[in-house]
Amino acid sequence: MNNSERPLRIDIVSDVVCPWCVIGYRQLAEALKQTNTAHEIHWHPFDLNPDTPPEGQNLREHIAKKYGSSKEESDASRAMMTKAGAEVGFEFNFTEETRTYNTFDLHQLLHWANQQGRMHDLKQALFAAHFTNARNIADTEVLADIAAEIGLDRSEALAVLTDQRFAEDIRQSQQQWRQQGIQSVPSVIFNQKHLVSGAQGVENFKNILQQLAELPD
Template sequence: MTDKSPIRVDIVSDVVCPWCVIGYHQLAKAVEETGIAVEIHWHPFELNPRMAEEGENLREHLAAKYGTTPEGSRKARARLTEMGAVLGFEFNYADDMRMWNTFRAHQLIDWAEEQGRAHAAELALFAAFFTRRENLADPTVLADVAAEIGLDRDAARAMLEGGERAERVRERETFWLERGVQGVPAMIFEQRHLVTGAQGEETYARILNQLSAVKAA
């Protein structure tokens, strides 16, 4: 019997990871081109789990963590901005942009998932950070994002301040770390095929076509 169900794609991601934005939108383009339906499940990963509440200047952070020079940073931001524009996403970098701790942001996504809004939350948080340069460690900002996607602002704020999702998010992060995910984006197709990094819409289209053919066999 032919299987007409969508192809499951688990995406391990951090909302301050530009390549997660690029990779997702490349996948979305591949879905549009192939007409093959997917079912996306987002999973938490923190690029900077020990980052302080006040965050860090993005350029200084990249220099300290990766040895990125100011010129290298400018070139990378320009490249990402161009790639994003082609894919329909606005990167709005600035020299005073800050990197933030994302643990609360992942708690918001986890909470939103129970209400069928995890995908909307992930995309809204990408925009909040990269387009509007908002502080994703701030419960007020996160509550506003919740309201933006149709969830209750006060309930979101109370959840974040109470920390009721913290343990669950830590467990979910540990799950993927124990399975060898050390960087993002990491996409797992049909719970079997791991693809790391932003691989381009042609690669994703090829994967979708191959998996769709297997389902149809």
């Protein structure tokens, strides 16, 4: 148990097109719930595939090109992710048509949502839009629709995406995390001191939280 009166600060550097980012977050969320840990989560942008073209890229082709994975290896990875997702209540729907997208605009929309205290909600909606419902999360109209679906102003969301007003904020944030050595996601930083990389699993996250609770402030 974390008996500290001060909530645990959790910074999560992630990208919406990263399947292990949503799995890892869901595992962490379950661990936080089971340990009754008071916490505050801060999301930060990371471009997993900054060179993805505007129309996106077939995921299987992308993985084969980036990692040299065979179809069999890709299928095994998809099965593993689907199982891990289901264990924490998240649905992956991989098909031969599944695509990956450039997320630079999406991160700008999240930055805007953060100013209204809704970044977390939008992040979860975007994970579902991409992995569960196969929506084009690089399309500004689709992004504006998703913002509206969680109660944000659609026309303002569209304006943010059109005029790129937060582009420099996102570039600076991404650069700052790279300068701190973040090269892969998810990267979870507890109390701005303790870095944990990857989807650790609920039990491992629980152990981490319990160890953190025992540290002196």
